[in-house]
Amino acid sequence: MDTCTLFSLGFLWLSAVPVSAAVPHPCNRECVKGEKPRTCEYNFTVEWYLTLSKACHACPFNVTDCSRPHCVAADGLMRPLIAVNRQMPGPAIEVCENDRVVVWVTNHLDDGETTSIHWHGIHQVGTPYSDGVGHLTQCPIGLKEKFKYDFTASPAGTHWYHSHTGIQLGDGLNGAFVVRQPQDIDPNGALYDHDLSEHVIMVNDWSTTFQTMMSQYLFLMHDLYDAKVISGLINGKRRYFNVSTRNIIESNLTHARSPLEIFKVEKGQRYRLRFIGAMGNCPFMISFEKHRLIVIGSDGSPVKPRVLDSFIMHPGERYDFVLNADQSVGNYWLKLVGLGDCRRDRLTVNAILRYKGAPDEDPSGDPDYVHESGIMLNPLIMDWKPSTESGVYGYNHTWINVHDLRHAGQTNNYTDENVDFKLYLGMDYNNNDNTIFNNKELYPVPSFPSRKAHFTPTMDNVSETRATVHSMDYNNNDNTIFNNKELYPVPSFPSRKAHFTPTMDNVSETRATPVYDHQLQHVLLITASVVELILFNIGKYFKGSGHPMHVHGYNYRVLDNAKVSTILHRDVVTKMDDEGKLHRNLIDPPIKDTLLITDGGYAIIRFKADNPGLWFFHCHTDSHLLQGKALVIKVGDYSDFPPVPDPFPRCGGYGFSNARKRRDPQKPTNGIQPTSAPGTMLTITVLSLCLLLIC
Incomplete structure (x- = not known):
């Protein structure tokens, strides 16, 4: 039994601790050329849970309590969710290409609901029965039942996992799945200095009402057709000020500041950022304040570098970028603007890009989207003229459509390919x-x-x-x-x-x-x-x-x-x-x-x-x-x-x-x-x- 398998025996408890405090899994390592693939074993417990549960103590009124084990702060409002090991997003899986991944999933959804997990981006060559689609590749996992997913981590890239039963993805059953390779094999490996776990960025749309996504779906199907989504999360976090005190015992605090996600960088360094579109409905327009990005990958495949100012990410998509920390030491906003059904409420979700040496405070700039020009990747409507609109798109963008990107690495010429x-x-x-x-x-x-x-x-x-x-x-x-x-x-x-x-x-x-x-x-x-x-x-x-x-x-x-x-x-x-x-x-x-x-x-x-x-x-x-x-x-x-x-x-x-x-x-x-x-x-x-x- 190798070290990864031994470690997995205790990983169920460790995975229940927030990512920032959890002991890293030994398979989350630097990938070395020629290294023998490892077996990486994980235990996932899927259960109904609650944001701002009693595990959060006085969060969000006492922001330090929001980092306690089992506390899911979300946007500062209480609502049910489906959690993996009492985390949202669920525990990240980070391995090297061709590692064997074994995930034991136990269903503790006490209402008797079934579940299954799809490993989005993993091709499951030789293991289609581990693809995780209930009633297609497996029986859904019943209450108190355990299912074993066993497959090879391939191809390399930024992937994720999520429920493929019902509408559970929107209630929180999702997490990051990163398959790395030796940096010198990556066609764009020379463009960045760091590829860190803390720079994996999961984006969710989120309901702030005290109801599940299935409840919203039933309203949509059987009453008013209104797919409105009024919140969003970055790595499970957003700040919302209008917070009820009903879950706070003996508290006279009246102002809440649920925590924002903070991405730390050091001036002069170059960082790989892995964005994951874990939304169930809305696309998001994304940019960093005063920073340009270099796109180097999409959906796990490398692309030739292109410089841009903002991009749009749709449900299920992933994009990898290089960010050069070349601005003055300080704090800068990461800005996400909801589009589609999220656009009506002018939804903006923020996180903080914090340079080493910067004070522990919010950025001084405008947290809302203010890009009036620049280069935008993946526009929502490819011939829409934003100058005729007063919307959040901005004006006078130069657009890079997906088909304008080019695969990086060895040249592939399909001119003589026959379509069967x-x-x-x-x-x-x-x-x-x-x-x-x-x-x-x-x-x-x-x-x-x-x-x-x-x-x-x-x-x-x-x-x-x-x-x-x-x-x-x-x-x-x-x-x-x-x-x-x-x-x-x-x-x-x-x-x-x-x-x-x-x-x-x-x-x-x-x-x-x-x-x-x-x-x-x-x-x-x-x-x-x-x-x-x-x-x-x-x-x-x-x-x-x-x-x-x-x-x-x-x-x-x-x-x-x-x-x-x-x-x-x-x-x-x-x-x-x-x-x-x-x-x-x-x-x-x-x-x-x-x-x-x-x-x-x-x-x-x-x-x-x-x-x-x-x-x-x-x-x-x-x-x-x-x-x-x-x-x-x-x-x-x-x-x-x-x-x-x-x-x-x-x-x-x-x-x-x-x-x-x-x-x-x-x-x-x-x-x-x-x-x-x-x-x-x-x-x-x-x-x-x-x-x-x-x-």
Whole structure:
């Protein structure tokens, strides 16, 4: 047993201590070329908890109490949360590339809710059953149950973990996952002097009301369609002054100052900053007061350096930067401005950049966003003219779009690459009376005012619901769980009274009459085949919005992304492509796993289908995903999949037996025929699981 495994026996208690006070895990180390990978073991306990619990004593009225073990101060307001080891964010996992990571997750959610954890950015090559998608790659973890995630930490980069059950991400179940490599291997390693744990920056949107995100979701679905989010957090912290004293016993204090996160630097040094977009809804615009940034990575992949003044980060995205501490010794604001649903309340979230030798005080500058010009990375709407608006964007920016970035390292030229599989995939909000949330006889949507309308994002003009069994249990797999033949066209309603369902485009959309009886679509590809997806956002509803699309098991090359018009239909996209008007950058395109598809815009992405398994492809806006804005990409036949551990937890209700014996995966069962010998052919199938009535 190595030192990391021995250490893990006590890590459950240590992880419950705030990061600033916790003993570092021995796997959080300098990565050395040629070093043998380690086994890094962790224990996570997931439970309902409370910000400003009694563990916080007099916090936020006594700010030092906010650093006590088990105290989650958040923004200074009390509300329920789902915590990992009574921390928010959860304990960080920081390892070296190719380390073996073993995480034991125990569910102590006392209301009986299940859970699962996805390791966002980890490709799970050879271990698709550890991807953490409940009812797809595993059974959700039941109350008092324990589940073992066991996988290789790869690729290197800035990643994170979060719940992939329900809407638990927005209630706090998330944390940083950093996979480092020797600095001299990093193509941008010479640009920074320090890559520190304390410079990992997690950004969350956050509700300040005393309710969970599921409560807000229910209000959204069954009452007023109002997705307002009125707070945010930087590494779990924000300052809020209007704090109730109801949790303070025998206190006459009337003024609260919940702590801000402080990032310490020394003048003349260069620091790598790792930003993680752990939001469930809102994008954020981010900048440092009087400091420029050099972008060196996105979603775990290196990019050639570009200097900029501000950037926008969408849910699920990560960006790495170099900050040169080249200003006068002092305190400077880190400024985050909420966009999208967070924009209405002018949400600003702050932290402090503090130079060594500076006084322990707030910066003297304006904490609100005041960039009137400069270079902005990843604009929310790629052709919006901020000079015509009075919003927080500022004026006269020079923009760097994602497709303008270039992958760093060895030159990659894909000019002669052949595409084996191409698919146009659209998305929007469908205009329908969704029977999941509305009863057409008792309370149809048209009978209510527009504020009671319902908007449901979809992919492929359908939403998905996962089955009661997990699909990695492919020895007991019945392909009928992926089909629902009872899908009907829905009459249109006036837009202000409609029920809208966010979508990804129906692949049969070009037909005169849409076909709602989706069957499995099998496309045989050679091993390591090249897949190209042309994603487009029709943009009929909710101008200025978009969908951050994330793929599991892979990253993809971004060949282009652009906004075309206010509304972009499929026939326009296909015609542009046929006429050669869709640009494709085939030399060193940036590599990402999460990308915003803006309204009226498109993106062209490619990846090599060489990782067999069932991989989720979905919008990373929590409420959109919960309503079914997702697809499953099946790469390979079940006989090509890596074998699941034996024993492996199984689940399912009536109609799906838990008692069937294991079968030889090489032998066809339940009518599933291998397409060929493993390793010679792969099948990629786009699955819409249990398609629902939302067209």
